[in-house]
Amino acid sequence: MRIALYGGSFNPPHVGHLLVVSYVLATAEVDEIWLMPSYRHPFGKELAPFVDRVEMCSRVAAVFRRGVAVSSVESEVPGEGRTVDTLEYLVERHPSCSFRLVIGSDILDDTPKWKAWDRVKELAPPLLIARGGHPHPEAQGPEMPAVSSTEVRGRLASGAGAEALVPKAVLEYVRARRLYGTGG
Known part of the structure; x- marks a missing residue:
């Protein structure tokens, strides 16, 4: 099976x-x-509880009905939350699978900070996705919108509304759980 791994804060x-x-x-x-x-974020970002972010990702996956799964594997991998450690763990546990790592062109400048970036590329050759405002000659396809979770959290906290930026099922969950400064 060929698996694309799309990791992130999803916050x-x-x-x-x-x-x-x-x-x-x-x-x-x-x-x-x-x-x-x-x-856990290796660069120290503050995140909403893991269980909430997993559930929000499950709500995104449900939009597709098939072909999309949510993995909580990062909670099983010891260490600091480094991508290479997660990939080593997955390769060992799923020897019949091949992996690709989905990354946005906006994080390419950070890869020198990653632990064993060359090993990451070997274990899961990157699928580089163009992100608005971060052009890169190796990025595939059209630029994805320059929406950021930081912007979304700010809009939610200020009450400015994020309906156009967040899938409905995720927004409902955020409000029900009073995440990111929403609710009382």
Whole structure:
């Protein structure tokens, strides 16, 4: 089985993530795409609880009905939440699978900070997706919208509304759980 791994904070997942999933399913030679929320962020970002981010990703996956799964594997991998450790873990546990790592062109500048980036590329050759405002000659396809979880969290906290930026099922969950400054 050919699996595209799409990891990230998903804090919260937004329409940009949804469009990347759709694009990868439609164009890449993969059988499935797995959304993998970060259990802990290696660069110290503050995140909503893991269980909430997994549930929000499950709501994104449900939009597709098939071909998209959510993996909480990062909660099983010891260490600091480094991608290479997660990939080593997955390769060992799923020897019949081949993996590709979905990354946005906006994080390419950060890869020198990653642990064993060359090993990451060996274990799961990247599918580089163009992100608005971050052109790169190796990025595939059209630029995805420059929506950011930071922007979404700010809009939610200020009451400005994020209906156009967050899938409905995710927004309902955010409000019900009073995440990101929503609710009382």
